[in-house]
Amino acid sequence: MVEPAEDTGVHVRIRGKELSLAISEEHALRLKALAQQIIREPFTKRPWAELAFFLVSGGLAVVGLGFVGVTMVAGVVLAITFFGLALLALSIRSARGIGGWQRGLARAMLDETVEDPEPFVGRHGFLGWLQASLRDRVGWRAVAYLAIKVPWTILGVFVAVSLWWDAFACLTGPVFSRGGGGLAVWGLVRGVFPDSPFWLQEGGFFHGIGLFILGALFLFAAPWVTRGFVTVDRLLIRSLLGPDPTAARVRTLEEARTHTVDASAATLRRIERDLHDGTQAQLVALAMRLGMAKEKLEDADTVDLDRVRELVDEAHRGAKEAIAELRDIARGIHPPALDIGLEGALTTLAARSAVPTEVSFDLRSRPTPAIEAIAYFCVAELLANVAQHAQASRASVSCAQQGTWLRLVVRDDGLGGAALSRVGSSSSGLSGLTDRVHAVDGRLHLVSPHGGPTVVTVDLPLTA
């Protein structure tokens, strides 16, 4: 709480009555800053850059829409002929190009960086090009942009640009003994004062002063009005000239799917390898020893019992090892601990970890099995990484619900310096995790400065 500070407040005296406006110090500072900004604004670079952008890109848009419009109308009129379709395609393709220029202008003049949309992919031959052009979503969106941008520019010229013009005209009016003839004066001032106010009547001292004050007001208002228009334009550029959100999402999902398919193929391969090199070899060796023992027992007269006992012993040991290996492999496919729920599974994981690990768990609703499995494998992989690479003395796992999201945070106090690169074997586990997480529209975030600590945050939707 900020106490109203009486002595720093602003006291206003109106018609003899003292009206004490108690303004808190904080508000006073804020007002002061705002006033300073308003006064400085016309003399900074930004409003001029915005005005310049508005004029240049507006001019380009008018010319562009003119071309696109003419070719499009002609194309539609002639659409029954082949030539008409080609014109229409040309119209859409040029809209795409003009959209690109607009994006470039915004980048150069406004620092408004909008990602390039997906490139045009023409299919084979002229017919393929024609079809792809007519269906080019980016092109059509650029047409829509131009169609909105042009009227918006015209309105902007009438409102914002005339404010600048009248500010200039009014401020220089007293010198050149004219002014106030622009739209802003006629629209705004004459609208508010239908009878021409005394200070706008030609000639005299008051006319000069009045014009000057009006000009100053316009000068300070103009940057903000311009900014308003440009801001709307920025929004248009972002939503209509950037990458198509649907296409971008499709692409992300396609990538994620490819990675998931690759990841599951790799997982199957790993399981096969584990079975082949581990369990299967164990069982073959086991069968071989039992076979040898059996043969030795067949010849009852010369049984070397010690040798047989040795073989059976080895077979017995091999059988137990095979069982343990099989259990590990099965756990890698589906962790049985998950059957009792994620909390129990994570606790088991933490308890098994070589680095002392603390678990905090706070979920109000149970995630779907797929999410539970991903969360489990994330924690398993991350804890394994901690044990292998981090040289940490402590680690912690937190699993909490944030709205419809599950947030996992795995933290360790080790060396840090972990990276998500796709090359090298030590990090392939981490990028494998990223793929798994992206496949369900989740996010994985890694912070691991050299010297530690490493914090990995994984956000997963509760249902997938």
Add this chain to the structure above:
Amino acid sequence: MVGALRVAIAEDSAILRDGLVQLLVDRGFVITGAVGEPDALRSSVAQHPPDVAVIDIRMPPTFTDEGLRLALELRARYEGLGILLFSQYIETRYAADLLADDAAGIGYLLKDRVADVSDFVEALERVAIGGTALDPEVVTQLIGATRRTGSLSVLTPREREVLALMAEGRSNAAIASAMVVSEGAVEKHVANIFTKLDLPVSENDHRRVLAVLRFLES
């Protein structure tokens, strides 16, 4: 058999390798080398030439078909060296590669077969002295994949059984004991098969194998 047979082993699983060494030594073989990867076997064979090399198909570095390529290479370089490919699964194409021009001194067995020690040792000896030992699984796959089902249908069930055992590389005596019939009966079956399928008659066991395999493959 002149003296003990000399065996080199290339098998990347240490458990299996040790087990094999134990088993073969127990049965009186001489082990000239027991190694875990292809290069080691190359130098071992060069230094101490064996009669037969037991080679695992999946070995480092890529764990795909290193063993098969090594087998083909060794066969080209050392005449008369028996090769027993040893694998946890049967790939018919591998068998075809291996038997491309000759079936003499070639074996291709599932690793499971070591459980029946006598059969395994017998197969190994056969390969070492220039015979053939194909896993029943290989033969089953070849018969399953053949387009000559029409020709095979002229055989009696008994004859088909003999054909399969013949394709494994067994001698008439071995077929007779496996089927619990007299050797004479087997000879009669074999003669019938060769007549019915119009195959060139051959005294030599491994030529006989090759004839049968060519028939199944064509």
